[in-house]
Amino acid sequence: MFIQIIYKILFTWLVTRCSGRLLDPSLFKNVLDDVANNGLGVNQIQDHFNSLTYTDTSVDGSSLATEISSSLSSKFNGPIQALKNLKTAIEAEIGNFRTSTSIVECCRARGTTYNSRFRSTVNMNEACITKSENSPSSIRYPNNRIVEVMKKNYQENPELKWQYLGTEDGILMNYPSFKFSTCRDYDPRFRPFYVSSATPVEKDVVIVIDKSGSMNALHQTQTLIQIAKQAANTVLQTLNPNDRFTVIAFSSGAEVLGSRYRDCIKSYELSEATPMNIKFIEGEINRLSVDGKTNYEAALDTAFKFFEKSPRNISGESREKVILFLTDGEKTAGGDPLSLIAKRNGDLENEIVILTYGVGA
Known part of the structure; x- marks a missing residue:
């Protein structure tokens, strides 16, 4: 029935559009009412809502605003501090980035298991990297010190999820490690x-x-x-x-x-x-x-x-x-x-x- 009603709307609109005549507003209103009441059950939902019992409770607006503000601060301050930690580490370590790395490529990620926080299979013990096919021959890879900072950020911030670093050489470091389908297709410089x-x-x-x-x-x-x-x-x-x-x-x-x-x-x-x-x-x-x-x-x-x-x-x-x-x-x-x-x-x-x-x- 619902599909038939939607088809009726579309057919009416298309015929009106192709013939060049204006849409009859009363006809369109009747069709929408039909969708709301018979297709979506709006009246039934309203009747059910009206039948519910409830209790009036006084709310202290000032206290509630303070509580909401504190909750939002807690939610955002952690990730912001994590970003600052990562920025500080990168600035301190960039001179130590080397032309080789022991960090596994994401297309060869290992030991991944499902994690509900990430809704994906990941390895919380490792980061992984991708390298663009357009990366220069003299690549400098982020080092394990950056990985350690990412791990610490994760441990200290329950709201934190993916952390990643893109470099001018076309390298992406991602924590936690997860499986990429290919090894050379991703280039962070174009994201x-x-x-x-x-x-x-x-x-x-x-x-x-x-x-x-x-x-x-x-x-x-x-x-x-x-x-x-x-x-x-x-x-x-x-x-x-x-x-x-x-x-x-x-x-x-x-x-x-x-x-x-x-x-x-x-x-x-x-x-x-x-x-x-x-x-x-x-x-x-x-x-x-x-x-x-x-x-x-x-x-x-x-x-x-x-x-x-x-x-x-x-x-x-x-x-x-x-x-x-x-x-x-x-x-x-x-x-x-x-x-x-x-x-x-x-x-x-x-x-x-x-x-x-x-x-x-």
């Missing part, structure tokens, strides 16, 4: 926790992807458009919710991804980098197909519109403004992109940094 610490200034980012016909060429085992999609998705994963972004795909003309479904994007408004928005645009990126010529002018014209029409500052704070331009070669359509950049960026006081990446070069 929001690392990027937001390394670049704390909030960002406005416009990613521009070349989807012209030449992007169908192969580089090793992948097409250039596949490489560009992966690069764009990786950038999206480094953003945090305080950043704003949009993605433009271009060939003979330019297309703002998501503009067919969201009016805010259609009006050249940058989107907040929330997980939901990022997931939505990732889906749009993955559906891109190649065709047409290479029109840099159209792509850059569209990119600059987002900086011109979005608020330049939020909450009084300045923001870094970046265009990431992913392409495989020279333009084959449109006007001079350098003249456009000089004019439009000049109008914006040259605040926009343009980073160009040659895909497959």
